[in-house]
Amino acid sequence: MAPKRRGHLQRIHKDAETFKKKVDFLATDVHKRSESTSDLIQRCQKLQIDGKKTLKALNGLTKADEPAPVGNYEQRKQEEVTKLQNILKHLETLFLELSPPGPSSTKDEITTEDGEKEEDEADDSNGVSNEDDDDDNNDDDDDDDDEETEHVSPLQSGFGSYTVLCDFSGEQEGDLTVKKGEVLTIIRKTADGWWLAQNAGGNRGLVPKNYLKFGVGVSEEEESDEDNDEDGSDEMEDIPEKSDEEKYGDAENRQSTPHSNWSTVRKALTEIDATDVLSAMGAIPSGFRPSTLNKLHTEEGIKYKGSHYLQPELSQSQLSFKDLFFDPDSGRVRPRQVKVNVCFTLWSCKQIPTPGVGVQVLSRHIHLCAFDGNQVLSNINTVRVTYNPKSPKTWTFSPRMSGILPTLLDGDCFLRCNSSSPDLGILFELGVTFIRNSTGERGDLSCGWAFLKLTDDSGNLLPNRTYELPVNGGTPYEKDVAVEASATRGSPTSVFQQMLQSRRQPKLIIKLKSPDSRTRALLSLLPDTLLHSLSCVRVLTLHRQLLCDTLLMDRPTMQSADLICSPVLATFPLLLDQPDLLDALRSAWTDVDASMSRSQRRNLSHVKQEFYRVYMSSVYFLLHSPALPSYHWADPSTEEQRARIIYTTLDSLKHKQLNSETLGGAEVYLTSDHEHLAFDISECTFDLLSVARQRSFRRQVFTSFFDVRKKTHRVVVQKAL
Incomplete structure (x- = not known):
């Protein structure tokens, strides 16, 4: 008789039991201190990695994965998840016990040198050279382990003295309260952005790394640079730590709060991906960065997708619509005029540097959206580039071919936006999607960005003509970053040299144009905020008409919210x-x-x-x-x-x-x-209630999110890259 197949959930249950026994043995050894502190910490870190891998595998299981029917599957799965989470919490307690945030008085405590050894061991346990966690013992599986576990990057390794940039009040057990200007010694660095630090009095605890600056003291030049920031940002000390706690909840609940973007900010500023590794290796130009708009588009749910902005927006009272009305005279959607209604054509990009060796480019494209220098005000649209290998630094866009050109390649776009911001414009982020040849890891890279402000100083719309926009390096929150270091070397001494250097500067060429009367009439029927391809205007307006008929004419009452x-x-x-x-x-x-x-x-x-x-x-x-x-x-x-x-x-x-x-x-x-x-x-x-846009509160939260991101970006990202 053939042996009975063991199901995935049963196998995870057995692994969890084995994992629990190992944690119990570790707890016994910690209380007895049968080994050195560094060895116990190493065992604790390895068990944390194994536990997170098991929990991730458990969360990825579904009932369909089981070879045979399992009764009460969801209940049994939830019990296993709860069990693993409790074990991981126990491990965290053991780790804090091994490295307590209190005065260091015994020789068994970890000194800075021991901390350096501990970090090296942590790198070995989390890096690509881990042979204990690798069953197949090959490079590809090692890189897979990198993706599944949080690890200390080579960019984050090394110790020294760090200066506190602003006050931080510890609210949880294990946090270290610090004051601005205080000098800390870093004991251990982690990929989640919370570092174990020790102050001059010997007290230890966790401090967010974006509150720290490498070296002793903060120069007056940097402080004045913060004060005179062109974006009007406040000083770093103006980040209200206390008000953030009250507004979004304590640090333990920040990631679970529905309207909090703090976890997104921390992740964007601390995670290490393929782009960071390539930057450290010098395989990509210095001005390249991880794609900002791609991160928002993929990690913020539907907030920046066109499908969200296509839905009707509710009014302030939530009892009617703000941008959808019926015209009884014509039987159609009532046209609406907005403050900005422009059509433009992406023409070409010149002198765009190419990624280095070791990567295969899957797509060259431009992400574009409405932007006011502080936050994204529309959906993020993407247009793919027509690439010619004979001219690798020139990006072009396919011409219109009687309406049969795919939407993804269509450079003819429109923008409708009703924002009253005086700095409203279009943000263009040039990007590539690549795959590393050695590991098969995918990544999204920003090759630079350009911004076109749509109004002049008097508030009038720009005239319809062709514009050459300089392409800047870094992210939209960084200033004066060149796409390539060689592009700004030396100062031109003659007019001829200035002309040559100007021709070598990366540029994006676009053309503002005036739509014909028929297109203008169709655009007036669309939502107040939307950025998309001009070739799709007709089908978008027909959907809008069906939406108007269903919601404003066919409903029994305007207060009805039935399916x-x-x-x-x-x-x-x-x-x-x-x-x-x-x-x-x-x-x-x-x-x-x-x-x-x-x-x-x-x-x-x-x-x-x-x-x-x-x-x-x-x-x-x-x-x-x-x-x-x-x-x-x-x-x-x-x-x-x-x-x-x-x-x-x-x-x-x-x-x-x-x-x-x-x-x-x-x-x-x-x-x-x-x-x-x-x-x-x-x-x-x-379902009207689930799809209708209710953005009055979200806009306030997004403003806070981008203010924090802009203030912390220069301090953290430039060092990481």
């Missing part, structure tokens, strides 16, 4: 996050629109009916097709596979629908020729 049966409204915003499906809808609608007569185009009821049919028989069908792989950014194989499936399926459906009467009918979904995913009620349910 609405509307497959189009429930799924259309997803297309803005999957540009290939948006292209499929745009192409299908263009074919139908071209076949309609002039009188049919003027009949709004007929146009909406045809759009509904086209949507249901094209992208709605594809959204729930099991053959279509999930959308992944800058994955050539997935993009090619999706394109093949999309257009093969659309062509097959087009041949089956012999006339418009059956277009989008139920028989399309009942045929045995195509498979479908299991039906989910969310496919056709529009």
